[in-house]
Amino acid sequence: xxxxxxxxxxxxxxxxxxxxxxxxxxxxxxxxxxxxxxxxxxxxxxxxxxxxxxxxxxxxxxxxxxxxxxxxxxxxxxxxxxxxxxxxxxxxxxxxxxxxxxxxxxxxxxxxxxxxxxxxxxxxxxxxxxxxxxxxxxxxxxxxxxxxxxxxxxxxxxxxxxxxxxxxxxxxxxxxxxxxxxxxxxxxxxxxxxxxxxxxxxxxxxxxxxxxxxxxxxxxxxxxxxxxxxxxxxxxxxxxxxxxxxxxxxxxxxxxxxxxxxxxxxxxxxxxxxx
Amino acid sequence: xxxxxxxxxxxxxxxxxxxxxxxxxxxxxxxxxxxxxxxxxxxxxxxxxxxxxxxxxxxxxxxxxxxxxxxxxxxxxxxxxxxxxxxxxxxxxxxxxxxxxxxxxxxxxxxxxxxxxxxxxxxxxxxxxxxxxxxxxxxxxxxxxxxxxxxxxxxxxxxxxxxxxxxxxxxxxxxxxxxxxxxxxxxxxxxxxxxxxxxxxxxxxxxxxxxxxxxxxxxxxxxxxxxxxxxxxxxxxxxxxxxxxxxxxxxxxxxxxxxxxxxxxxxxxxxxxxxxxxxxxxxxxxxxxxxxxxxxxxxx
Numbered sequence: 092x093x094x095x096x097x098x099x100x101x102x103x104x105x106x107x108x109x110x111x112x113x114x115x116x117x118x119x120x121x122x123x124x125x126x127x128x129x130x131x132x133x134x135x136x137x138x139x140x141x142x143x144x145x146x147x148x149x150x151x152x153x154x155x156x157x158x159x160x161x162x163x164x165x166x167x168x169x170x171x172x173x174x175x176x177x178x179x180x181x182x183x184x185x186x187x188x189x190x191x192x193x194x195x196x197x198x199x200x201x202x203x204x205x206x207x208x209x210x211x212x213x214x215x216x217x218x219x220x221x222x223x224x225x226x227x228x229x230x231x232x233x234x235x236x237x238x239x240x241x242x243x244x245x246x247x248x249x250x251x252x253x254x255x256x257x258x259x260x261x262x263x264x265x266x267x268x269x270x271x272x273x274x275x276x277x278x279x280x281x282x283x284x285x286x287x288x289x290x291x292x293x294x295x296x297x298x299x300x301x302x303x304x305x306x307x308x309x310x311x312x313x314x315x316x317x318x319x320x321x322x323x324x325x326x327x328x329x330x331x332x333x334x335x336x337x338x339x340x341x342x343x344x345x346x347x348x349x350x351x352x353x354x355x356x357x358x359x360x361x362x363x364x365x366x
Numbered sequence: 367x368x369x370x371x372x373x374x375x376x377x378x379x380x381x382x383x384x385x386x387x388x389x390x391x392x393x394x395x396x397x398x399x400x401x402x403x404x405x406x407x408x409x410x411x412x413x414x415x416x417x418x419x420x421x422x423x424x425x426x427x428x429x430x431x432x433x434x435x436x437x438x439x440x441x442x443x444x445x446x447x448x449x450x451x452x453x454x455x456x457x458x459x460x461x462x463x464x465x466x467x468x469x470x471x472x473x474x475x476x477x478x479x480x481x482x483x484x485x486x487x488x489x490x491x492x493x494x495x496x497x498x499x500x501x502x503x504x505x506x507x508x509x510x511x512x513x514x515x516x517x518x519x520x521x522x523x524x525x526x527x528x529x530x531x532x533x534x535x536x537x538x539x540x541x542x543x544x545x546x547x548x549x550x551x552x553x554x555x556x557x558x559x560x561x562x563x564x565x566x567x568x569x570x571x572x573x574x575x576x577x578x579x580x581x582x583x584x585x586x587x588x589x590x591x592x593x594x595x596x597x598x599x600x601x602x603x604x605x606x607x608x609x610x611x612x613x614x615x616x617x618x619x620x621x622x623x624x625x626x627x628x629x630x631x632x633x634x635x636x637x638x639x640x641x642x643x644x645x646x647x648x649x650x651x652x653x654x655x656x657x658x659x660x661x662x663x664x665x666x
Binding site: 097098101102104105106108109112113115116118119122130131133134135177178180181183184185187188196198199200201202203204205206207208209210211212213214215216217218220221234235237238239241242245270271274292295298299300301302305306316317320321324326331334335338341342345346349350353354356357360361 | 374377380381383384385387388389391392395396397398399400402403406411416417419463466467469471472473474475476477478479480481482483484486487488489490491492494495496497498499501503504506509513540543544548549551552597600601603604607608611622623625626629630635638639641642645646649650652653656657
């Protein structure tokens with residue numbers, strides 16, 4: 092078999108596998124476009140007979156999605172900002188030195204990283220309510236997400252800093268830069284891409300966060316889209332086309348960012364997660 | 367004062383500030399709650415005593431009560447089934463896919479990366495999609511299974527107590543497979559190719575090469591991935607909320623969902639804290655295994 096034929100065969104096989112794997116995603120988009128009766132047809136149609144684009148406008152209006160997505164954005168943006176400000180420096184120091192304290196620090200970071208949100212929410216909720224923080228529920232959720240996701244950010248960004256040659260920083264110090272100057276003028280610009288990719292990854296996670304928001308935000312005006320989707324799906328719902336339209340509008344921006352930055356995100360993830 | 371300031375801009379103090387502030391934050395928002403959790407597991411905490419600092423101390427009552435409740439054992443068993451089932455499924459499918467994409471052909475790495483969309487999607491959206499796919503009467507999975515002749519009647523995945531847990535496991539396998547695959551692919555890429563060339567010259571077939579080179583060389587990667595899988599499956603919450611809500615009759619309930627349910631639906635924060643403490647111990651154990659299997663890499 093020639094190389095070209097072999098490559099074509101492998102490519103076809105892998106596209107088929109990807110198609111099978113990504114079928115649930117396809118099913119979301121197809122269902123969102125179906126009419127109420129077509130959705131329950133047997134056998135189900137795998138291509139919408141008459142695409143109902145108006146569903147999206149209807150769901151956007153009736154569920155007040157603009158507000159939900161705005162709240163998700165506010166929470167995710169707040170968390171990412173806080174994480175980037177606090178986490179970048181921490182990752183830098185943990186990458187720069189190699190001694191017993193750094194090992195202890197890394198171990199602590201890892202322990203904080205693995206704590207499940209659904210187990211931490213009980214003490215965080217009780218503590219926050221005693222401190223009066225639940226008066227500002229979105230801020231409270233932002234703080235909780237920051238504590239949950241910062242360790243992961245530190246692990247990813249640390250891998251980036253490890254790749255920055257230390258000689259460059261030392262040269263800058265010899266040239267008369269202060270530590271702070273060398274950090275902001277030399278090291279940070281060199282690690283910019285890695286930091287950005289990690290921040291985007293954290294943003295995507297925070298954008299879909301559910302446990303903390305569900306438990307701490309009672310006011311529907313302040314709830315993010317994940318909680319909105321949860322309350323849309325009652326136990327005996329039959330509006331699956333509307334729910335899938337909601338899910339589509341919620342998830343498509345995330346998917347778009349992911350597909351655009353796929354290569355960088357995947358390589359950032361693999362360099363950090365196993366090291 | 368001046369010396370302290372110059373140390374912060376240009377010395378040891380600079381490092382200490384950079385690392386001290388985030389660690390203080392983490393200790394305050396993760397470390398303290400952890401300790402508070404242990405304290406609450408020995409107290410009676412409900413809606414009325416929520417705001418007070420001094421609460422009735424009950425000793426081991428929460429622990430004893432939990433283990434005498436009839437549903438506890440079945441929920442713990444569900445947790446084990448969920449963890450073992452999810453990890454096995456994710457690992458086997460992920461490894462198979464990683465081995466396939468290990469073959470070099472144009473587009474392989476791009477297509478492989480595409481699988482990761484399952485992992486970046488919000489858990490609740492994944493749950494909503496699978497909830498609809500697994501629907502009993504109109505779900506597409508039942509339709510496909512019947513078309514291929516694997517099954518004659520409809521399975522009511524979400525409402526049949528025999529299948530409800532497996533409905534969530536299925537969704538969780540889908541969610542986690544891509545992550546397993548990407549990490550395993552990284553491990554595969556790190557195996558030196560001359561090992562295979564040498565084995566091939568010695569006449570080892572593909573099967574022998576897999577057992578004598580690939581698996582032994584991947585040992586630490588596999589250990590790390592299983593430990594990560596344990597950590598991630600014990601964190602899984604959104605899928606339960608979106609697919610079965612722990613029901614029917616606790617048949618798909620697991621410890622991490624139960625802990626939340628006790629606190630936020632039954633307002634028994636003391637018991638919720640108790641389950642959380644027990645599960646946290648397991649998670650930290652998994653994390654220690656993970657550290658051990660990646661230790662040489664951590665040290666660089």
